[in-house]
Amino acid sequence: MAKQHESNSKKDFIREIVADDILSGKHETAVTRFPPEPNGYLHIGHAKSICLNFGIAQEHSNSGARCHLRFDDTNPAKEETEYVEAIKEDIRWLGFDWKEHLYFASDYFDQLHAWAVHLISEGKAYVDDLNAAEIREYRGSLTEPGKESPYRERDVEENLALFERMKLGDFTDGEKVLRAKIDMAHANLNLRDPVLYRILHKKHHRTGDLWCIYPTYDYAHGQSDAIEGITHSLCTLEFEHHRPLYDWLVNNLPVPLRPRQIEFAKLRPTFFLMSKRRLLEMVREEYVDGWDDPRMATLSGLRRRGYPPAAIRSLCKTVGVTKFNSVTDVALLEHAVREELNKTAQRRMVVMEPIKVSITNWPSDGHVEMMSAVNNPEDSNAGRREIALSGEVFIERSDFMEDPPKKYYRLSPGAEVRLRYSYCIRCEEVIKNDEGDVVELRCTYDPETLGKNPVDRKVRGAVHWVPANEAFEADVRLYDRTFLVEDPAAEDDWRDALNPDALTELTGCKMEPILKNALPGECFQFERNGYFCVDSKYSVPGKPLFNRTVPLRDSWGKKQSK
RNA sequence: UGCCGAAUGGUGUAACGGUAGCACGAGUGACUCUGACUCACUUUGUCUAGGUUCGAAUCCUAGUUCGGCAACCA
Numbered sequence: 001m002a003k004q005h006e007s008n009s010k011k012d013f014i015r016e017i018v019a020d021d022i023l024s025g026k027h028e029t030a031v032t033r034f035p036p037e038p039n040g041y042l043h044i045g046h047a048k049s050i051c052l053n054f055g056i057a058q059e060h061s062n063s064g065a066r067c068h069l070r071f072d073d074t075n076p077a078k079e080e081t082e083y084v085e086a087i088k089e090d091i092r093w094l095g096f097d098w099k100e101h102l103y104f105a106s107d108y109f110d111q112l113h114a115w116a117v118h119l120i121s122e123g124k125a126y127v128d129d130l131n132a133a134e135i136r137e138y139r140g141s142l143t144e145p146g147k148e149s150p151y152r153e154r155d156v157e158e159n160l161a162l163f164e165r166m167k168l169g170d171f172t173d174g175e176k177v178l179r180a181k182i183d184m185a186h187a188n189l190n191l192r193d194p195v196l197y198r199i200l201h202k203k204h205h206r207t208g209d210l211w212c213i214y215p216t217y218d219y220a221h222g223q224s225d226a227i228e229g230i231t232h233s234l235c236t237l238e239f240e241h242h243r244p245l246y247d248w249l250v251n252n253l254p255v256p257l258r259p260r261q262i263e264f265a266k267l268r269p270t271f272f273l274m275s276k277r278r279l280l281e282m283v284r285e286e287y288v289d290g291w292d293d294p295r296m297a298t299l300s301g302l303r304r305r306g307y308p309p310a311a312i313r314s315l316c317k318t319v320g321v322t323k324f325n326s327v328t329d330v331a332l333l334e335h336a337v338r339e340e341l342n343k344t345a346q347r348r349m350v351v352m353e354p355i356k357v358s359i360t361n362w363p364s365d366g367h368v369e370m371m372s373a374v375n376n377p378e379d380s381n382a383g384r385r386e387i388a389l390s391g392e393v394f395i396e397r398s399d400f401m402e403d404p405p406k407k408y409y410r411l412s413p414g415a416e417v418r419l420r421y422s423y424c425i426r427c428e429e430v431i432k433n434d435e436g437d438v439v440e441l442r443c444t445y446d447p448e449t450l451g452k453n454p455v456d457r458k459v460r461g462a463v464h465w466v467p468a469n470e471a472f473e474a475d476v477r478l479y480d481r482t483f484l485v486e487d488p489a490a491e492d493d494w495r496d497a498l499n500p501d502a503l504t505e506l507t508g509c510k511m512e513p514i515l516k517n518a519l520p521g522e523c524f525q526f527e528r529n530g531y532f533c534v535d536s537k538y539s540v541p542g543k544p545l546f547n548r549t550v551p552l553r554d555s556w557g558k559k560q561s562k
Numbered sequence: 563u564g565c566c567g568a569a570u571g572g573u574g575u576a577a578c579g580g581u582a583g584c585a586c587g588a589g590u591g592a593c594u595c596u597g598a599c600u601c602a603c604u605u606u607g608u609c610u611a612g613g614u615u616c617g618a619a620u621c622c623u624a625g626u627u628c629g630g631c632a633a634c635c636a
Contacts, residue, residue: 010576037636075635132634141632143564177634187565189632198634217636241566241631263567265629270573318585320575322568325629329573332586342599349596378599409597418595453595462595528596556597 012321014262018056018232022063027231029063032056034091034098035105035221037072038083038205040276041291041298042090044312044333048267051316053234054096068228069098073106074220076204084205086291090299094309105215105224106206112215112223113167115253116178116196120159124252125196126152127162128179135177138184139192145185146192152181166199169212173199178213182248190245194218222246226255233261237323264321269328270486272297278494287498292537294547295482295502305479306523306533306549307333311340330481337550341523341531346375346382349420349464350526350546351510352476354394356468359425361444362391373421385514389422392468394510396528399463400441402430405560409461411441418462420527424449464527471510476532476546478504509546518544528552 011019021027032053036042042050057067069091073079091098119125128151130138140146154162166176178197186192196219201212225233233246240263250258273279274297282288288295294305302312314336319328368390376382395411404412411417416426429442446454453459480502488497518524520536530551534544 012575016578035636039636072636078635135634136632139632141564146632174634179634189565192632195634200634214634216634221636237567238630239636243566265568318574322575324568324574326574329586332574335586338598347596377596407597420595422595424595449595451595459595461597464596525596525598528598552596552598554597559597 013323014052014232014234014264014321015056015059017260017262018060021231022060029231030056030060030065031068031229031231032065032234033068033070033225033228033230035070035072035224036087037075037078038080038087039075039078040083040280041300042087043274043276043279043297043299044269044272044302045267045274045297047094047299047312048316048319048321049234049236050091050094050096051313052264052321054098056232066101067096067098068101068103068230070103070105070224070228072217072221072224073104073204073206074215074217076200076202076214079205081205086300090303093303094299094312101228103224103228104206105220106204108220108224108227109207109211109215111227112220113213115223115255116215116219117160117163118253119180119196120163120178121156122252123156123181125178125180126154126159127166128152128177128193129175130177131174135195139189140184142189148184149179149193152193163197166197166213167211169201171199173201175199180219180245180248188241188244190218190242191248194245218242218245219249222250222259222261223253223255225259226250226253226257229257230259231257233259235261235263236266237263237325239263263323265323265325267316267319267328268326269297269333270330271481271483271488272330273483273488273494275489278489281494287495294477294479297482304533304536305547306341306531307337308340308344308523311336314340327486334550338531338553341525341549343378344376345523345525345531347373347377347527348515348524349373349387349466349512350476350515350529350532351394351396351464351466351471352506352529353397354466354510355397355400355438356440357393357395357425357465358440358442359391359393359445360428360442365391367391371422385512387421387512388467388470389419390467390469393419393465394468394471395419395441395463395465400427400438402438410463411461416446416457416459418449418459419445419465420462422450422465423447424454424459464529466510466512470513472513472516473508474511474515474544474546476506476509476548477535478506478548480504515544516542518546520544523549525552
C-alpha cells in the first residue's frame with residue numbers, strides 16, 4: 001500500500017500516460033518491452049530503459065502487466081548468440097525477470113514478410129532497383145525535397161514478382177530493396193519512401209540461411225510490438241522522428257493493435273563512455289581487459305567492480321524519466337553506490353601500505369587477546385567477529401606523521417590513537433633505516449582503554465590495523481574514474497582522455513585473516529578506506545583479489561588537499 | 563535555409579493557474595572507537611521579452627539557446 005502510494009505521488013510523464021490509459025479503459029493493462037539488439041553488451045544507459053520498462057510492468061502487476069524481453073535481431077551482419085546470453089544475464093542481475101516472455105524479432109520474419117506482401121498488394125510498397133548511393137541522392141536533403149525513384153510506379157504484379165525473387169535469392173546484396181511508397185517531399189526524411197527490406201546473404205544467428213532478405217528496424221519494430229500486444233513502446237529521444245513512420249506502418253497494416261511509441265531522454269553519466277563502438281574499441285585495442293573490465297561502463301563491468309544492482313536501480317529512480325537531454329553527475333551514481341553498500345557491506349580492516357607497530361609494554365611474546373569487532377553497525381543481524389591482538393600490528397603508513405599538521409587525529413611522536421576495536425596506543429619511539437625512512441613505531445598501550453575511553457584525556461583518532469603475525473596477504477586493485485573529462489565522447493579521440501591512474505595494482509596488502517575466505521562477488525567496506533568487492537574473474541579459492549568499487553567520502557583528505 | 567523536440571540552483575528532479583520543494587554536490591558545525599555514517603544549518607534556480615489573469619515555472623505570442631534527424635544500422 002505504502003509503495004503504491006509512493007509511486008502515485010511521483011510519476012513521470014510516461015507512467016502518467018500508462019496509468020491514464022488503464023484508467024480510461026484504453027488498455028486493460030500495460031505491456032512493455034525491452035528490445036536490445038544482440039550486437040554488444042548492455043551498459044549503464046540500458047539500465048534506465050530496463051528499469052523503466054520492467055518497472056512499469058511491476059507497478060501494474062495487479063492488472064496483469066508484463067514486460068517482454070525482445071531481441072531486435074534484424075541485422076545478421078552484426079548479431080551473435082554470445083551477446084544474447086550476456087544480455088540476459090545482465091538483466092537478471094539488475095533484478096528483473098521477463099518470465100516466459102522471451103522473444104526475437106526473427107520469430108516474426110514470416111508474418112513481417114506476409115505484411116510486406118500486403119503493403120505491395122495495396123500499392124503502398126515497391127521494389128526499387130536504385131543502389132544505396134542513388135537512394136541517398138534521391139532522398140534530397142534536410143532543406144530540399146527528394147525526387148521519386150524511376151521504379152516507383154511499377155505495378156503491383158511486377159512488385160510482387162520481384163519481391164518474391166528477392167526472397168528466393170535471385171539478386172545480390174544491395175541490388176534491390178523494398179520501399180514504402182509514402183512521400184519523397186516529406187519534411188521528415190524518414191517518410192521519404194523508407195527501406196523496408198534489404199537483401200543480405202548472411203547467416204542469421206537464429207534463422208541460419210533461411211532468409212536472404214531482412215526487414216529494417218523501422219519496418220520490424222512497430223510490427224513486432226503489435227504482434228506481442230505491446231501497449232507502450234518506449235524508446236530514446238533519437239527515435240522521435242521515426243514515430244510518424246511507426247504510426248504509418250501500424251495504420252496501414254492489419255495489425256492486431258496499435259502500440260504507442262513514447263520517447264524519453266537517455267541516461268548520460270559524466271566521466272563515462274557509452275557508445276558501443278567506442279566500448280568495442282577499448283576492448284579490441286586492449287585498453288581494458290574485456291567487456292567486463294571494471295573500468296567499463298557495461299553492466300558486467302559495473303558488476304565486477306562491485307556496484308550493487310540496487311544502487312543502479314536507485315540511480316535510475318532519482319534520475320527519473322523526462323524528455324530533457326540531461327547529463328547526470330557521477331556523484332549521483334557514487335552516492336547511490338555508497339548508500340547501498342553502507343547498509344549491506346560488512347566491515348573489515350585492511351592495511352594497504354603497512355608500517356609495523358610494536359607494543360613495547362605488551363605482557364609477553366606469546367600473549368594474545370581476542371578483540372571483538374562489529375561486522376556492520378548499520379545491520380544488527382550482521383554479528384561480530386574476533387581479531388587476535390598480540391604485540392605487533394600493522395597500521396597504515398598514512399596514519400603516522402612525524403611532523404603532523406594541526407588537527408591531525410592520527411599517530412605522531414608522543415601522540416595517542418586508538419587501535420580500532422582495541423586499545424589506545426601512544427607512539428614513544430620512531431625507528432628509521434639508513435635512508436631515513438620510518439620502518440617501525442614503538443608504542444605503549446593503555447590496558448585501561450579496552451571498550452572505554454580514558455578518563456583523563458581525549459583520544460580522538462581511531463586507526464585500522466591488522467595483526468602482524470597472522471595477517472593475510474592479498475592483492476588489491478584500486479579503480480578510479482576511467483576518464484579524466486566529463487564527456488569523453490566529445491573528445492576528438494577518447495584515448496587522450498583516459499585516466500592513466502584508472503587502475504592501481506597493489507600487492508601483498510595486509511588483511512584480517514577472515515578475508516581469506518571471501519567469495520567472488522562479495523562486497524566489503526575496508527574501514528576508513530572504501531568499498532571493495534571480490535573479483536569474480538581472477539580470484540581463486542583462498543586467494544581473493546579485491547577491486548575497489550568506490551572510496552569512502554573523505555572530508556579530511558579534501559580539506560588537506562586545499 | 564528545413565523538420566521535430568526540450569529549456570526550473572553547479573547536477574538531477576518535483577510543483578498539473580494559488581507559499582518554487584526534494585536529492586546530490588559545495589560550505590559550516592555537532593556527533594563519532596570509521597575524519598565514514600548520522601544530524602543541524604547555509605548557499606545557489608523558473609532562458610528572454612511581451613501578453614492573458616486577482617494570481618503564471620505552469621496558459622498564449624515572439625525570440626534565444628541546446629539536442630536530434632539526410633545507413634539497405636538499431
